[in-house]
Amino acid sequence: MTDTSQPLLYQARSVLEEWGVMGPFDHALVLGTGLGNIIEDVEGAIQVPYAAIPGFPDNGPAGQPGQVVSGYMEGKRVLIYGGRAHYYETGHARTMALPLALLGILGKPPVLLTNAAGSVKSTIRVGSLCVITDHINFSGLNPLIGDREEGRFVDMSDAYDNRLRRRLKLAAIAAGITLNEGVYMWFSGPSFETPAEIRMARTLGAELVGMSTVPEVILARRFGLRVSAISVVTSYASGFEDVPQQHGVTKDITIPAAAGLRRIIRGFIARPDEI
Numbered sequence: 001m002t003d004t005s006q007p008l009l010y011q012a013r014s015v016l017e018e019w020g021v022m023g024p025f026d027h028a029l030v031l032g033t034g035l036g037n038i039i040e041d042v043e044g045a046i047q048v049p050y051a052a053i054p055g056f057p058d059n060g061p062a063g064q065p066g067q068v069v070s071g072y073m074e075g076k077r078v079l080i081y082g083g084r085a086h087y088y089e090t091g092h093a094r095t096m097a098l099p100l101a102l103l104g105i106l107g108k109p110p111v112l113l114t115n116a117a118g119s120v121k122s123t124i125r126v127g128s129l130c131v132i133t134d135h136i137n138f139s140g141l142n143p144l145i146g147d148r149e150e151g152r153f154v155d156m157s158d159a160y161d162n163r164l165r166r167r168l169k170l171a172a173i174a175a176g177i178t179l180n181e182g183v184y185m186w187f188s189g190p191s192f193e194t195p196a197e198i199r200m201a202r203t204l205g206a207e208l209v210g211m212s213t214v215p216e217v218i219l220a221r222r223f224g225l226r227v228s229a230i231s232v233v234t235s236y237a238s239g240f241e242d243v244p245q246q247h248g249v250t251k252d253i254t255i256p257a258a259a260g261l262r263r264i265i266r267g268f269i270a271r272p273d274e275i
C-alpha cells in the first residue's frame with residue numbers, strides 16, 4: 001500500500017527538488033494510456049522517473065516506465081504524472097495516493113485526470129472525447145478505507161469541479177472539437193465487464209466505464225485539490241458489438257483523439273478560471 005506518511009511525502013519532495021522540480025505549480029495532469037504525447041508541449045521539461053521517487057508506483061502505462069515531467073505550458077507552471085498505477089495491478093485502491101498527496105504540498109494545483117474508457121451509449125462514439133461530470137463507485141473499494149482522520153469523510157457532491165469543466169468545454173469549443181459529457185463508472189478490472197454488467201451500468205446512469213480515475217478523484221478531493229477529468233473513448237463496452245473486448249488501445253483511435261485532447265489541454269491551461 002502506498003504510504004503517505006509525512007516523512008515519505010517530504011522525502012519525495014526533496015528528491016524532486018534534487019532533480020530541479022520545485023513547486024508551486026499552476027496545473028497538474030495525470031496522463032492515461034496512450035496520452036503521453038502531451039509531454040512534447042512542455043517547455044523547459046525536467047523528467048524524473050517514478051522509480052527515483054520514494055513512494056511512487058514502480059510501474060507505468062503499458063510497459064512504459066512512469067515519469068514526472070515539470071515545466072511550462074502556455075506560460076503556466078505544470079506538473080505532469082505520465083503514467084498511473086491501477087488497482088488491478090497492485091490490489092490497493094490507494095496506489096496513487098503519494099503522487100496526489102504531493103500536489104497538496106506543491107501549491108495545490110487543480111488536477112486534470114485523463115484516461116481511456118469504454119462507451120456504454122451509442123451516442124458517445126469511439127474516438128470521441130468525454131468530460132466526466134460525476135462517477136459511480138459500486139466496487140466496494142475506497143482508497144480512504146483505513147484513513148483514521150476526520151478528513152476521511154470527503155464531500156463528493158461536486159467532486160468534478162464545475163468551473164474547471166466549463167473551462168474545458170470552452171477550450172474544446174475554441175478548438176472546434178466535440179466534447180461529450182458523461183458519468184464514469186469504475187470497475188476494478190483487469191477482466192472486462194460482462195454484457196449484463198454493462199446493461200446495469202447503463203441503467204444506473206453511466207455513459208462510460210473504466211478501470212482507473214475514481215480512486216484518484218477521491219484521493220485528490222481528500223487532499224483538497226480541485227479535479228476535472230476527460231476520457232478518450234477507445235471502445236464500446238461489452239455486448240455492444242460482436243467484437244471481443246481487447247486491452248491495448250489501437251493507435252487508429254488514440255492518435256487523433258489524443259491530438260484533440262492535447263489542443264483542449266493547451267487551451268484549458270491558457271484560459272482563466274470560469275466563474
Ligand code: HPA
Pocket residue numbers: 116117118119187192193209210211234235236237238245
Ligand atoms: N471497459 C473498461 N475499461 C475500458 C474499456 C471498457 O470497455 N475500454 C477502455 N477501457
